[in-house]
Amino acid sequence: SQQGEEDPQALSIQEGENATMNCSYKTSINNLQWYRQNSGRGLVHLILIRSNEREKHSGRLRVTLDTSKKSSSLLITASRAADTASYFCATVDRGSTLGRLYFGRGTQLTVWP
Amino acid sequence: DGGITQSPKYLFRKEGQNVTLSCEQNLNHDAMYWYRQDPGQGLRLIYYSQIVNDFQKGDIAEGYSVSREKKESFPLTVTSAQKNPTAFYLCASSTRAGAGNNEQFFGPGTRLTVL
Numbered sequence: 001s002q003q004g005e006e007d008p009q010a011l012s013i014q015e016g017e018n019a020t021m022n023c024s025y026k027t028s029i030n031n032l033q034w035y036r037q038n039s040g041r042g043l044v045h046l047i048l049i050r051s052n053e054r055e056k057h058s059g060r061l062r063v064t065l066d067t068s069k070k071s072s073s074l075l076i077t078a079s080r081a082a083d084t085a086s087y088f089c090a091t092v093d094r095g096s097t098l099g100r101l102y103f104g105r106g107t108q109l110t111v112w113p
Numbered sequence: 114d115g116g117i118t119q120s121p122k123y124l125f126r127k128e129g130q131n132v133t134l135s136c137e138q139n140l141n142h143d144a145m146y147w148y149r150q151d152p153g154q155g156l157r158l159i160y161y162s163q164i165v166n167d168f169q170k171g172d173i174a175e176g177y178s179v180s181r182e183k184k185e186s187f188p189l190t191v192t193s194a195q196k197n198p199t200a201f202y203l204c205a206s207s208t209r210a211g212a213g214n215n216e217q218f219f220g221p222g223t224r225l226t227v228l
Contacts, residue, residue, distance in 0.1 A: 004155075033216060042203055042219035043156075088155060098163070099144070099207065099215055100171075103155035 004032075004089040004104030012110045019076040021107040023089030024069075030092040032065060032072050033101065037086045046074075046087075051094065079111045116140070119204050119220035126191070126198070126227050134189045134223045136204035145187035146205040146217065149173060156203060162187055163209075191225065199227045 007022045023032070031050045035043040049056045049065045049072065056063045062075040076083055086108050090101040117138040126132045136145065144163050148156040158171030162181040176195025181187055187206075191198045201224050205217040 035219075040201075040222070040224070042221045043205075043217075044219070045216040048216060098161070098169075099209075100146075100158060100161060101156075101217060103148075103157075105153065105155045 004091055004102065006087070006089055006104045006107040008107060009105070010108045010110070012112065013079060014112050015079060015081055017079055017111075019079050019083070019109055019111070021074045021087050021109070023072045023074070023104055025072075025089075025091050025102075025104075026070065027091070028094040029067070030094045030096060032063075033090045033092075034061075034063060034072075034074050035088045035090060035103075037088065037106070039085070043088065076109075079109075081111050081113045083109060083111050085109060117204060117206050117218050117220040119202075119223050121223060122221065124223055124225045126225060128227055129193045131190055131192050132225065134191065134202055134204075134225070136187045136189065136220060137185055138187075138206045138218070138220075139185060140206055140218060141184070142206035142218070143184070143209050144207045144215075145181070146207075147171075147177070147179065147187070147189045148203045148205065150201040150203060150222075159189065159202075198225055200225060 004023045004025045033048045034046045037043045047058050060077045065072045086106040088106045090103045120135045146161045147159040160179040162168035178190045203222045204220040207215040207217045
């Protein structure tokens with residue numbers, strides 16, 4: 001079953017603009033992860049944020065986590081055409097001994113040159 | 114190069130046939146996973162394995178079978194009992210599954226089409 005829900009389902013922007021994607025989830029989590037998928041390819045891990053963290057940065061990526069609202073956001077700054085892809089959030093339940101991920105349906109980001 | 118590979122990239126099957134999708138990793142990961150992805154959908158877990166000779170059903174295991182005889186390999190068989198097998202199949206691996214803070218590494222996927 002799916003846990004996260006990304007919003008919006010699709011996002012279209014110009015190069016140089018910032019892209020913000022949101023993820024909401026339902027249970028208490030150990031951590032939340034963001035993945036990227038280029039069309040017809042496997043997923044690539046972008047960033048992991050633990051439940052006791054509020055913000056994390058990696059290059060042009062900024063992730064925030066609000067456990068009181070059960071939500072996270074992924075910000076891509078100064079977007080490029082090569083950022084065009086689907087972005088998924090995935091959660092690991094608190095107390096999980098299996099570490100399995102629950103994925104949302106994803107946000108399709110299109111960056112126009 | 115370290116990584117996770119899947120073969121074949123494209124697979125066509127006639128109704129009533131069983132097919133096996135290959136997944137191999139040389140990352141020395143204990144845990145391996147099989148997911149199914151349908152258009153516009155997220156990933157749904159079919160089976161996962163934490164150690165050799167052990168595996169558990171995920172959310173949509175009906176019509177699928179797996180084996181884990183070697184740490185490096187986790188093949189998935191799509192049986193004729195799977196009613197709607199046309200989909201994109203992704204294999205992933207990670208370090209010790211119970212760690213909870215482990216990212217998953219994905220293969221390039223196999224696109225299965227039933228004719």
